[in-house]
Amino acid sequence: MKFNDEDAGDLPPFFKKWNYLYAFVIGHLIYLILLFYLFTKAFE
Amino acid sequence: MxxxxxxxxxxxxxxxxxxxxxxxxxxxxxxxxxxxxxxxxxxxxxxxxxxxxxxxxxxxxxxxxxxxxxxxxxxxxxxxxxxxxxxxxxxxxxxxxxxxxxxxxxxxxxxxxxxxxxxxxxxxxxxxxxxxxxxxxxxxxxxxxxxxxxxxxxxxxxxxxxxxxxxxxxxxxxxxxxxxxxxxxxxxxxxxxxxxxxxxxxxxxxxxxxxxxxxxxxxxxxxxxxxxxxxxxxxxxxxxxxxxxxxxxxxxxxxxxxxxxxxxxxxxxxxxxxxxxxxxxxxxxxxxxxxxxxxxIFQPAPLFFNNVIEERTIQSEVGAEYLDKKERYDNINTEKRQYAIGYLEALDEGNDLEAKKKVQALQQADKKSKAVKKEALSVIEKADPNADTNDTNFIFLTFVIxxxxxxxxxxxxxxxxxxxxxxxxxxxxxxxxxxxxxxxxxxxxxxxxxxxxxxxxxxxxxxxxxxxxxxxxxxxxxGTLIEAVNKLGSLVYGTILGVFLVAFYMKNIKARETFIAAIISESIILLCFFFTDIPFLWYNVIGSLIVLIVAYLLKILRPDSNITSNN
Missing domain, CATH: 1.20.1730.10 (Sodium/glucose cotransporter)
Structure with a gap:
């Protein structure tokens, strides 16, 4: 699987590189799972 | 409205x-x-x-x-x-x-x-x-x-x-x-x-x-x-x-x-x-x-949210049995309400021991209400063996209306x-x-x-x-054939996914192997459907895995497979 920014000039508006944006999406998922886990535990 | x-x-x-x-x-x-x-x-x-x-x-x-x-x-x-x-x-x-x-x-x-x-x-x-x-x-x-x-x-x-x-x-x-x-x-x-x-x-x-x-x-x-x-x-x-x-x-x-x-x-x-x-x-x-x-919990909760099926059950010969379950369910719900209020009051007072007691009682009551609902569903089935006993889709809209x-x-x-x-x-x-x-x-x-x-x-x-x-x-x-229609969807999805997975991720596998693998996969899925009890959701996984494995095996067994068919 290639992680590249072949499309010069078509970079994401929020991060400098696509890889950073992908990392943000995965990081967001991890953050949500952690948040939901704490939520579950808090009201268990 | x-x-x-x-x-x-x-x-x-x-x-x-x-x-x-x-x-x-x-x-x-x-x-x-x-x-x-x-x-x-x-x-x-x-x-x-x-x-x-x-x-x-x-x-x-x-x-x-x-x-x-x-x-x-x-x-x-x-x-x-x-x-x-x-x-x-x-x-x-x-x-x-x-x-x-x-x-x-x-x-x-x-x-x-x-x-x-x-x-x-x-x-x-x-x-x-x-x-x-x-x-x-x-x-x-x-x-x-x-x-x-x-x-x-x-x-x-x-x-x-x-x-x-x-x-x-x-x-x-x-x-x-x-x-x-x-x-x-x-x-x-x-x-x-x-x-x-x-x-x-x-x-x-x-x-x-x-x-x-x-x-x-x-x-x-x-x-x-x-x-x-x-x-x-x-x-x-x-x-x-x-x-x-x-x-x-x-x-x-x-x-x-x-x-x-x-x-x-x-x-x-x-x-x-x-x-x-x-x-x-x-x-x-x-x-x-x-x-x-x-x-x-704080309002009278319907025992079964599909009112048409509920009414039909009440009108049937097992109507009395269903009404009995309904009464028990209502009583348990009243208990749940008291325990819930008691729990919140104990929390406000900072009385942890009392709060724990009320929670346990609430949980027990919840289990009882689930058991009564299960019994009520069997009564519904007794009244009409073809009745859909899943009322999940009706709950939210009943509340709204x-x-x-x-x-x-x-x-x-x-x-x-x-x-x-x-x-x-x-x-x-x-x-x-x-x-x-x-x-x-x-x-x-x-x-x-x-x-x-x-x-x-x-x-x-x-x-x-x-x-x-x-x-x-x-x-x-x-009627219940709707589920069969859903199953029909699952019969083809796995094969399609398998073909795309080969296309995207197995670059050395060509058309002939993939097409044969897709036909074999679809045939096996149909055999599973007609002759096994495998839950239909698994067809997606089975279908795509068969395409991947068969295509790969064919590639190994057929060294001349680099020659693709022309159209």
Missing amino acids: KTLDWIVLIGTLSFIVIYGVWKTRGSKNIEGYLKGDNTMKWWTIGLSIMATQASAITFLSAPGQAYDDGMRFVQFYFGLPIAMVILSITVVPIYHKLKVYTAYEYLENRFDLKTRVLTAILFLTQRGLAAGFTIFAPSLILSTLLGWNIYYTNLVIGLMVIIYTVSGGTKAVAQTQKYQMGVILLGMVAAGILVVKLMPENVGFVDALEIAGKTGRLNVVDLEFDPTSKYNIWSGLIGGGFLALSYFGTDQSQVARYLTGSSIGQSRLGLLFNGIIKIPMQFFILLIGALVYVFY NYLPAGLVGLIIAVIFSASMSSTSSELNALASTTIVDIYKRLYKKNASERHYLNASKVFTMFWGVYAILFAMYANRL
Whole structure:
């Protein structure tokens, strides 16, 4: 699987590189799972 | 429904249909009609992807699921962001660079014509049936709870979708979906606020969460690896990711949404937007269901939410038995109410011991009420062995109709219509694209004018719209065969995914091996369907794995397989 920014000039508006944006999406998922886990535990 | 509800409902739906027709009039070629001239920005693509996935059943079923079983269903979506990233990296650039209209067009590029046509036909078979069901399912619930004629409800939903989808094509689908998502989010936020407001005075939002949590309704994350459990973090990440990969990567109703992007970047952003927003949205919808459960602790809760089936049971010879269960259920609910109030009071007083006692009593009462409901369901089955004993889809709408103020009921019904219309429009658009691009233009009429293809696209959109309405009309007579129709969808999805996985990730495998593997996979899936008891959801995994393994084995066994067939 290639992680590249072949499309010069078509970079994401929020991060400098696509890889950073992908990392943000995965990081967001991890953050949500952690948040939901704490939520579950808090009201268990 | 009150007059204000009708005004809100008709006003909202009319605006969407008229706006869709007006805003997207005048497509001159099939590129504009089927790909929206590749002008869509990421936020339109993202909302369109979300609106396509979220059918009416999503908004009817998810809160009901949280009411019954808690919020653990949200884990089903944990694999989705990972799938969005994988698709953004691998699939989106390929589709864009090849300038394909459909996902199956890529397969001819990668393999050959017969693989393209096979997968296109499998998609048309599966999605054609699903389109009818997308209209029928909410119609059935609305007609049951509101006493509407199911045939007229099917007709109204179907015709509204046909009007703007035939008129404006892909652009109309994307533009209307933005507003449909707006209506959906507005309606669900209003319902969420209202359910908290309607709780007794001394029960606030955090109090409601305390009760929901203690009765197991806030079980959002389950870390335990249990293959028999439907929803835990592992099945969500692996199974959910697998499913999202196949749905967003190979199903034309989703692929068409991000093919409209003005660039690879815009399409990627649309998918990633979905990857970020989908889980919180689903969490919120499920939370509403958990809060509705708490609401019904403080209000008389129906034993069975499908009032038509309940009434039929009461009128039957086992009616007395059912009423007995109902009385027991009501008594337990009164107990639950007392324990819940006692628990909150103990919490306020800081009396931990008393709070613990009340929680245990509340949990016991909840278990008892579940047991009584189970008994009541057997009584319903005794009255009518063919009765659908799953009332999950009726829970949220029953709450809406009975407790929300005038105007908001109309808005929530508009949410249901909007969700149904947004999914159906994507399906009709995708069915028409596949029919025209992969079958009609490729096999029958190769060199006609742009005008001819544009008109043919409109005719095929209309055809699939009428087909969906007719199926929805007929579905009412199918009864329990509806599940068989869903199974039929699962019969083909695994094979399609397997073919695409080979195409994307096994570059040294050619057309011949893949086509034979697809035929073998489909045959084995059919054998599983007719001769085994394997649950049909597993067909997706089995089908795709068979394609991957058989294609690989054929590649090893046939060293001359580099010679691909010509078309």
